[in-house]
Amino acid sequence: MQKAAIAIDLGATNLRVALITKIGKTIKKIKSKTPHQGKTGKVITNQLIKLTESIIEFSKQIDVNVLGIGISSIGPLDFKNGEIINSPNVPFKRVPVVQPIKKKFKLPVYLYNDCTSAVWGEKHFGAGKNYKNVVYITISSGIGGGAVVDNHLLFGRGGNAVEIGHFKIDTKYNFPCGCKKGKGHWEGYCSGNNLPRFFKFWLKENKINFSAKSIKTSKDLFGLARKKEKVVLKFLEEIGKLNAAGLNNVIVAYDPEIITLGGSVVLYNKEFIFPYFKKYLEKYLKIPKIAVTPLKEDVVLFGAASLVFWPPN
Ligand SMILES: [Zn+2]
Known part of the structure; x- marks a missing residue:
């Protein structure tokens, strides 16, 4: 009988549940919106249980042996x-996850922060397979990361x-971060949500006359870059420097053999992100391999599955 894991991606917007085999084949994948209405966080738990039930039913029809349930989740945990x-x-103080799901399905349940489990997925299913030292970085609405050092998954207290989005990477602009806990944080400049915000600040600081009214999202910015808008290209070079500063910190902190990157900003705009690494990365340590994750949007789901097949300790 084929062995498989139930992989859950518990995101702020979507809940995704998949059935994934040990060789990395996705047999089935379903999703729904993450409920934000209700008295308590249990509305999310109940929706997860519903989706998982339907995947378990399906697994019975095709004779698959489910070993456990892995969950990659938004934090804090x-x-x-x-x-x-x-x-x-999410608008709830608490969302109970492990206990109710364990009780319902009587299977082992593993819960980790989504970037922590994503790097574990990269190590077992993705570009990190042959390496003991792997870092995964996501640049999407925020910036986050996960690290495997000497085959150990790092998770901390x-x-x-590996909350690398809040590495301090700049003192020139001292731009306040969305976390409201500090200035100069990587995420505050380079994440999808913050790129338009920093663009407007950058224009002002550098006294550049440019109407930025139409730029509401990072997608708008990259759209103008594709039209070769000079001011935007100049800005993206500045972002390239800042991303390189973030990566420099990652390299000296974790000494990885490979760094993979994912998240919507990278996956859809890599031609505006990657060239600057070569140009601006410092070489205090040997520069590791740097690649886009081959697991694309599903890196977090593969991460959840890897928790079941190779429980971290
Ligand atoms: Zn911050």
Whole structure:
């Protein structure tokens, strides 16, 4: 009988549940919106249970042996109780995850921060397969990361190790970060949500006369870059420098053999992101391989599956 894992991507916008085999074949994948209406976070738990039930039913029809349930989740997490607590991305104080799902399905359940599990997925299913030292970086609405060092998955006190989006990478602009805890953080400049915000600030700081009214999202910015708009290309070179500064910190902190990048900003705009690494990365340590994740949008789901097949310790 074929062995498979139930992989859950618990995001702020979508819940995705997949059935993935040990050789990385996705047999089935379903999704729904993440409920934001309701008295307590249990509305999210119940929706997850519903989706998981339907995948388990399907697995019975095709004779697949489900070994466990892996969950890649938004944070912050309360590791001990297996819950999401005080997340800025959902309107509930607590979302209980591990206990109710364990109780319902009587299977092992693993819950990790999405970037932590994504790097574990990269190591077992993706470009990190042949390496002991792997870093995964996502540049999407925010910036996050996960690291495997000497084959060990790093998670820290509360699963928040490798919060690289809040590395301090700049003191020239001292731009305040969306986390409201500091200035000069990588995410504050280079994430999808912050690119338009920093663009407007950058124009002002450099006294560049350019009407930025039409630029509301990072997609608008990259659209203008594709039309070879000079001011935007100049800005993206500045972003390239800042991304390189972030990567420099990653390299000296974790000494990886390979860094993979994912997240919508990278996946859809790599031609505006990657060239600057070559130009601006410092060489204090040997520069590792740097690639786009071959697992694309599903890196987090593969991460969840890898938690089941290779439980981290
Ligand atoms: Zn920050």
